[in-house]
Amino acid sequence: MTKTVTFMTRNFNKYDVMSIDEYIAIGGFTALKRAITMDGEDIAREIAACQVKGRGGAAYDMGKKWSQARSEKNPEKVIVCNADEGEPCTFKDRTLIQNDPFNLLEGMIIAGYTMKAQNGYIYMREEYSHLRPILLNAIKQANEKGYLGKNILGVEGFDYQIHLYSGAGAYVCGEGTALVESIEGKAGRPRMKPPYIKQCGLYNLPTCVQNVESLSLVAGILNNGDTYKSYGPADCLGTKLVSVAGNVNRPGVYEIPFGMTVREIIYDLAGGVQGDRDIRLIQFGGASGKIAPASVLDTPYTYDDLKGAGVGVGSGAILVVDERTSVIDFLTTTQQFFSHESCGQCAPCREGNLHIKLLLQKVKAGTHTASDVKLLKQIAETMMITSLCGLGQAAQSALLAAMKHFPQTFEVK
Ligand SMILES: Cc1cc2nc3c(=O)[nH]c(=O)nc-3n(C[C@H](O)[C@H](O)[C@H](O)COP(=O)(O)O)c2cc1C
Ligand code: SF4
Numbered sequence: 001m002t003k004t005v006t007f008m009t010r011n012f013n014k015y016d017v018m019s020i021d022e023y024i025a026i027g028g029f030t031a032l033k034r035a036i037t038m039d040g041e042d043i044a045r046e047i048a049a050c051q052v053k054g055r056g057g058a059a060y061d062m063g064k065k066w067s068q069a070r071s072e073k074n075p076e077k078v079i080v081c082n083a084d085e086g087e088p089c090t091f092k093d094r095t096l097i098q099n100d101p102f103n104l105l106e107g108m109i110i111a112g113y114t115m116k117a118q119n120g121y122i123y124m125r126e127e128y129s130h131l132r133p134i135l136l137n138a139i140k141q142a143n144e145k146g147y148l149g150k151n152i153l154g155v156e157g158f159d160y161q162i163h164l165y166s167g168a169g170a171y172v173c174g175e176g177t178a179l180v181e182s183i184e185g186k187a188g189r190p191r192m193k194p195p196y197i198k199q200c201g202l203y204n205l206p207t208c209v210q211n212v213e214s215l216s217l218v219a220g221i222l223n224n225g226d227t228y229k230s231y232g233p234a235d236c237l238g239t240k241l242v243s244v245a246g247n248v249n250r251p252g253v254y255e256i257p258f259g260m261t262v263r264e265i266i267y268d269l270a271g272g273v274q275g276d277r278d279i280r281l282i283q284f285g286g287a288s289g290k291i292a293p294a295s296v297l298d299t300p301y302t303y304d305d306l307k308g309a310g311v312g313v314g315s316g317a318i319l320v321v322d323e324r325t326s327v328i329d330f331l332t333t334t335q336q337f338f339s340h341e342s343c344g345q346c347a348p349c350r351e352g353n354l355h356i357k358l359l360l361q362k363v364k365a366g367t368h369t370a371s372d373v374k375l376l377k378q379i380a381e382t383m384m385i386t387s388l389c390g391l392g393q394a395a396q397s398a399l400l401a402a403m404k405h406f407p408q409t410f411e412v413k
Helices: 020-025 030-035 040-049 062-071 092-099 101-115 126-144 176-183 212-229 262-269 294-298 303-308 327-341 347-365 370-386 390-394 397-405
Strands: 078-083 119-124 161-166 207-211 239-246 252-257 279-284 317-322
Touching: 020 101, 020 126, 030 101, 030 212, 040 062, 040 101, 040 212, 062 101, 062 207, 078 101, 078 176, 078 212, 092 101, 092 126, 092 212, 092 239, 101 119, 101 126, 101 161, 101 207, 101 212, 119 126, 119 176, 126 161, 176 207, 207 212, 239 262, 252 262, 262 294, 262 317, 279 294, 279 327, 279 397, 327 347, 327 397, 347 370, 347 390, 370 390, 370 397
Parallel strands: 078 119, 078 207, 119 161, 239 317
Antiparallel strands: 239 252, 279 317
């Protein structure tokens, strides 16, 4: 039977999450103590050697991002921990905050040291407000013990503070530039790029935005990089948190070594499909991710293999939809989400989502024509290349994949 691993989840249930002393007793802050003896560039190199790609969805090389952030000349810099986790079916960051908040903080402090930042901001979605006391307590205790504040651990000039911000419930605020607008107290709408956030982000300072899972990997990698590298195939090292939901028997968050097949994740870890039904489709990476039929089951879960199969890792979500739901009903639900969450700032996304919604209604009613189907595809492709931010660019991923894998859904009667 395929099993989960415990690299990122090694501290779960091992200490009282309200007690920094208990975290220290199980080896907490040893990675930070090692980090402050190192040059920042060497820290970035160790992360790069583990091939870590950001876990928020875009899979940007993390070691490279840290090196780039270090090379920014501005003496003031900012780290942002993206805990917005708004992507439907994604709930792994919540698990990390809930079960190992000090490990996340340690990763953020090491990020601050590496990039010579003075402030770190955790931006957490409003729906996770029940986790605020855990993080506020962790920040308070870290200050009391000298892991935050001035001259951290006696290192002259290593002054760093962490602040907690709550979002107001908009999916688009997970996008880096909308997120910083929101922290600045403005409406959370994406900015035009360039300038890029890494040069001019929060309060116009160079800003390094990193997902909760990405930052939660840092301490483990600095302490036990070789263990991390012992997991996964040579071209996709390490472990990953996946959140599996939908019509499975055991929905939940699982830490897997890269390379496990999708079938092992769904059937061995998540207990298979409810009632042993057939799978209609599987969506990878949340509502903005692509879908595939059950033929994807034997694909190893790696960035390249999933891409080769026409899907992707994205946020790490795996949504299993069984035969009871039709493809058009699935697409209609996804579409409603994007129509609701579009911030309306740019026309391709604002108008495109609306028109796609109307055309999908026709497909569902069976009153569509061949030119409606052509238009549906044209609008989806136009949105992908002309929308201002990733929301509009990825909103129709599922629709375009459905047109490829399930052409019968769009057949004109
Ligand atoms: C509409 C939209 C929503 C996003 N939501 C999140 C989110 O909730 N959490 C997250 O970490 N990244 C999210 N991202 C990706 C971020 O813009 C960014 O790439 C990420 O936080 C960088 O961290 P990483 O390199 O560690 O993945 C979103 C992007 C878009 C376009
Ligand atoms: S793509 Fe959509 S969410 Fe992004 S800026 Fe344009 S309207 Fe707003």
